[in-house]
Amino acid sequence: MKEKVKxxxxxxLMIVLFGLIVMIGYKLLFPIxxxxxxxxxxxxxxxxxKIGFSLGTLKEERWFKDRDILMAKVQELGAEIYVxxxxxxxxxxxxxxxxxxKEGIDVLILVPNDMEKASEAVRLAxxxxxxxxxxxxxxxxxxxxxxxxxxxxxxxxxxxxxxxxENPEGNYLIINGAPTDHNTSMxxxxxxxxxxxxxxxxxxxxxxxxxxxxxxREEAFEVTDKYLSQGIRFDAILCGNDxxxxxxxxxxxxxRVAGETNVVGQDADLTACQRIVDDLQLMTVYKPIDxxxxxxxxxxxxxxxxxxVGTKRKMNIGxxxxxxxxxxxxxxxxxxxxxxxxxxxFHMRDEIYDAK
Numbered sequence: 001m002k003e004k005v006k007x008x009x010x011x012x013l014m015i016v017l018f019g020l021i022v023m024i025g026y027k028l029l030f031p032i033x034x035x036x037x038x039x040x041x042x043x044x045x046x047x048x049x050k051i052g053f054s055l056g057t058l059k060e061e062r063w064f065k066d067r068d069i070l071m072a073k074v075q076e077l078g079a080e081i082y083v084x085x086x087x088x089x090x091x092x093x094x095x096x097x098x099x100x101x102k103e104g105i106d107v108l109i110l111v112p113n114d115m116e117k118a119s120e121a122v123r124l125a126x127x128x129x130x131x132x133x134x135x136x137x138x139x140x141x142x143x144x145x146x147x148x149x150x151x152x153x154x155x156x157x158x159x160x161x162x163x164x165x166e167n168p169e170g171n172y173l174i175i176n177g178a179p180t181d182h183n184t185s186m187x188x189x190x191x192x193x194x195x196x197x198x199x200x201x202x203x204x205x206x207x208x209x210x211x212x213x214x215x216x217r218e219e220a221f222e223v224t225d226k227y228l229s230q231g232i233r234f235d236a237i238l239c240g241n242d243x244x245x246x247x248x249x250x251x252x253x254x255x256r257v258a259g260e261t262n263v264v265g266q267d268a269d270l271t272a273c274q275r276i277v278d279d280l281q282l283m284t285v286y287k288p289i290d291x292x293x294x295x296x297x298x299x300x301x302x303x304x305x306x307x308x309v310g311t312k313r314k315m316n317i318g319x320x321x322x323x324x325x326x327x328x329x330x331x332x333x334x335x336x337x338x339x340x341x342x343x344x345x346f347h348m349r350d351e352i353y354d355a356k
Contacts, residue, residue, distance in 0.1 A: 049079035049107075049304040051297075052100030052130075054093055054121070056113030056137065058085045060215065060243050062267045063111075065289045066136070070109070073297035079304070088214045090117045097121040106304035107131045109296060112139045115182040131303045135296055138182040141318040145303065146311065148296050148325040150287045152183045156190020158331040159264040162283040163236040164194060166262050167204075170235030173227065174209040175220045175248060177240030184211075184240060187266075191238060207232065212244055220247030228255040239265040242272035242284055249280055268332055268341055273352045276334050286330040286340055295325065 051074050055063060067083060074081040082103055086093035093113050100108060101124060108125045112118030115138060122132050122142040131145045138147055163172070174191070177184040198204040207227060212219040220239060227234070228251060239245040245265030252258040259279050265272055266285035275281035299309045315324035332340055342349045 049301055050103060050105045051079055051081045051300050051304070052097070052103065052105035052108045053081055053083045053135075054097050054100065054108065055083070055085045055111045056093060056118075057088050057111075057214070059088065060241065060267065061269045061271075062287075062289060066111075066293050069290050069293035070297050073294050074301065077297060077301045079301050086113050088113055090114050093118065094121050094124075097124060101125060101128055101130065105130060107133065107300045109133045109135050109300055110139060110144075111135045112137050112181075114180040115140045116180070118142075131300075133296060133300055133303070136183070136292065138317065140182055141320070143320050144322055146299060146309065146323045146325060147315060147317075148292065148299065149183070150292065150327050150329045152186035153190035153193075155266050155285045155287075155329050156187035156192070157194055158190075158285050158329060159187075159238055159266065159283070160191035160194035162264050162331060162333070163238060163262055164198065164204075166282060167235040168198065169203040170205070171233065172204050172206045173224065173234045173237045173248075174206055175223060175237065175239045175244050176209065176211045177215045177244065178213055179211050180213075181215070187240060207234070212240065215241060215243055217243045217247035220244035221251045222247075224248045224251035225254070228252070228257070233257065234261050237261055237263045239263060241265050242267045242269040242281075245275075245281055245284075246271060249275060253280075266329070268346060270347050270351060273332070273337060273341055273347055276332070276337060277352055279334070283331055283333045286332045286346070288327070288330070288344065288346070290344075290346075291327055295327070299325065 053070060055067065058064060071081050071083060082100055082105065084096035084100065086096060090113050097108065108130050110118060110121060110132060118139045119142040122139055122144055125132050126143060134144045134147045136149045176188060195204060199206060208223065210223045224237065237248045239248055242265035245263050248263055249258055252261055262282040264283050268284045268286040272281055272284045276284065302309050311323040311325050313324045313326065314321050330340055341347050
């Protein structure tokens with residue numbers, strides 16, 4: 001019996017050994033074509049939708065959120081995404097877009113550093129048949145396929161309304177964002193709607209309307225500090241975003257009058273939310289970035305597939321009329337920060353209230 005089992009085992013071993021010899025011999029005679037495997041991989045990769053994302057800057061806190069959410073959503077939808085940051089350099093942005101075009105992208109999502117100069121990047125992409133989405137910041141006089149943003153005029157209105165409710169009279173300082181960003185002019189249109197009658201009647205005196213190149217917080221600090229050093233005090237400071245508000249509040253702090261002047265901004269940066277609960281900033285405008293980035297990712301992928309994106313609203317930008325997808329901003333004060341910012345998970349409660 002033992003000899004029979006031993007014979008069976010030996011037989012199985014011989015069969016396995018023979019199979020290995022045949023397999024090795026086959027591989028020696030017919031080696032795998034590595035280039036063929038690589039070509040197959042390339043074909044599989046080329047079937048994937050490729051999205052290019054060119055950011056004019058990552059200087060402000062909010063753009064990191066845009067980048068991360070948009071990247072995750074695009075990948076979730078089964079597409080590839082290539083991301084570049086121009087660091088406020090127009091030439092770098094143009095060269096980065098050229099690089100994205102060489103990657104064979106299907107759609108370009110563009111946050112222009114300069115609303116006019118970025119039109120060359122749009123032209124190059126369109127020349128190659130690439131769809132272009134202008135993301136949150138508008139490229140003017142360009143035949144873009146979609147502009148996706150928040151209602152920036154409403155942003156300006158919300159900021160001005162918050163200040164007027166607290167200070168219907170007094171000295172105002174306005175610190176606008178970059179003059180090269182179309183959002184700045186739209187925000188200005190919004191706050192002018194609210195302030196014009198108060199200015200005309202003399203109730204509100206705008207001591208200065210400044211412009212901060214590249215949204216630099218240092219410029220907000222300098223203009224605020226300049227007037228405070230001259231003994232001029234402000235009842236209200238309207239800042240183009242929370243980074244500029246940060247610069248203004250720093251100047252107020254150095255002159256030991258922080259909290260005595262109502263300051264507003266936009267973007268709901270974490271530090272701005274902390275200032276609001278500490279009574280150093282009156283309000284910020286919350287723009288739910290997760291909605292903006294998610295919608296943009298979905299529209300980009302649908303564009304790449306040649307599907308209808310379902311947007312009926314149009315905006316006239318010079319000689320072009322373009323599709324416009326708009327989302328509503330929300331005014332945030334100490335009274336509603338819990339049921340908006342914290343409820344949405346935009347910032348955690350302990351980040352806002354417990355940070356010292």
